[in-house]
Amino acid sequence: MNESNASSHVETDTWTTLALWIYSIFPVIFLVVGIPGNLISLIIWLRRISSTPGSTSLFLSAMSVTNTYVILHGCARHWLLGLTNERIDLRVLLGCRGPVFVFTVISDLSSWLIILLCVERAICTWKPIQFKQICRLKYGGIALILVIFSLTAFNMHFFWTVETVESRCETVKRFRIFHIYWTYADFAVYSFLPLIVILVVNSSIILRLRHTQKCVKRDNSSKTTTISMPSENREPLQRTTRKTDGSARILRTVFCMATCHFALTMPVVIFFLCEDTFCVDASGQFIPQCNVLEKLTISLQIANHVTHFFIYSFTSSIFLSDLKKLIPCVAWLFRETN
Template sequence: MENNTALNYSMLGNNSGDLHTDFQNAEEPEKWGFWLKTVLTPIIVFAGIIGNILSLIVMKSKALRHKSYSQYLSALAVFDTLTLIIRQIRSVDEYSRDNSSSGVIFHNFDDIGCKIFNFTEHICYLMSSWLIVLMALERLIAVCMPFKKFLIRRRSGATVVIIVLFISMSLSQAFRLVMVEQLESRNCGASDSFIELYSNLHIYFYHMTLTFILPVTFVLVCNGLILYKIFKIRNEINSRVEQKNRHHRVMRKTHRTTCMLLTVSFTYLGTLLPLLTLSLALDIIVKARGREAYIFYVSVTPYLDIAIVVSLINYAANFFIYILSGKNFRYELKKCFYSQTTSIRSLTVRSSKETKEEMIRL
């Protein structure tokens, strides 16, 4: 989720008389949260990009590429990486704006550049959220019906589902290609003729519905049913004498993968909920209290910056989750590095042998 809570607040303020003037004359928010965010963001972005690249390499390895969940995790690694890059661009522009009158990035954008960047930014955020939903749904089917191959559980089917999801998310954000432009403040935002409609679409449709209510509800329901089914099956296995049949082996393997993907889902919920909660609370207070809400905005701004840093962890933590909870992932990662090391050694041995043979011939 992007750091546009202050932007939302300003847009709402522009619709309420002299509130924007009050913003300029009122006390500035404390900076400790901003500086902490500025320092931690590049660290998280760098670690996340490296981790996502390694995750993509492992998920595309020969042993895992045929798995349906590897398609979702590969797509998640791509969109998480794009989200981290966009977040770093935002951070650089915010820092430059804090030290000068205008940012170094969006200052040079034209209308088309603003439209494309804004559209791409929100598509990446939505795809990262809804791929978690697809993973939760895929795991629910895998646990409840492990021997049935639905479209969402096939490799080709997973690719089709991801493409359909991308098209759907793109259509849902098409209004940004029309309403966003380069403003007089040399920043990207909605034009005056669309400001009210854009604010409602951004806050209530994108922010509350697509980013918060729907994905969180789907993930919580799916994960709850998965955990219930896992505990139920484990109790049945423990109560039986014969535990070494094919069904039980398949279920144990499925449960290990499911636990890893559940950790990814709960990390998504845990890292995004603080920012979502603060943002929604701020939007509600702005609507209810008008000018008086700025006092609350000033007091909560440092904590919003911290919540943004916490939410950024969601896009960088998956690789480390795979390392800690995925046995197959650790094995395939070692095999990738071992095969590269072996090939380098074999090339070195070959070259040394050829050198020796040439010396003997001479």
């Protein structure tokens, strides 16, 4: 019996050590890679806001800001937990309610920014000629403000449903039942609802692009029609084709962002929805293996906010061109400061 208890204790210590190691190493990597990448992305997209049609650059600038905050907040907290054996929580030091509220709103906003990007791409694809009139920068700013206001109102309850209990942020007792139901609503807003909307919108974009490509091929194959078509009738078709091609290129970037977002954030959603079922043993104790799994899924969630710089670099020729122009400026500034 004693040997069994000793073996169990050693195994628990091993899993606990592994969990702390994850929080001691990964946050440093994410900070070193993610912060510079997102700051560079922010500079590039901010420069593009006034010179590009629509609100894509505005949304991507906002995405860079949300990414930077999530990485700073999440990695600083996790790194401190890893270094102090989970004795010091940054959220507790800052009062629990404010940090939990802001982090949740910003995380939700990162999902809904992808929705805004997809909706704008859909408008550009379905209404290419009217795109500049429909998707003005002013309207994009209004849409962004409405989304932020809605997410703020949705998460306002944290200011009275969360409290500090023994150096931890816990749900206030009288709101325990509310918290159980709200967890599903939160994950719906953060993951499930955006996933459905993005799938529907992107499917409509793909169908429209295929239809446009078929029309272009049919028009190109009909030489007689092309020759006899007046120039004033061909011009709208050519503008539509150019707009559609541009939308397809930007859609590639947005599609990669959406894919990475759900591939890297869905594990943490599934984990927290299922942890009470699979991670608590008969005695009511938390299974140590689940502690490691929790750290891994949360690290994947943070990693999602590190990937966007690399997605832009590999899928956006505009971003890559601006990045190449920016690198000599950064090198010159570095030489001047030294």
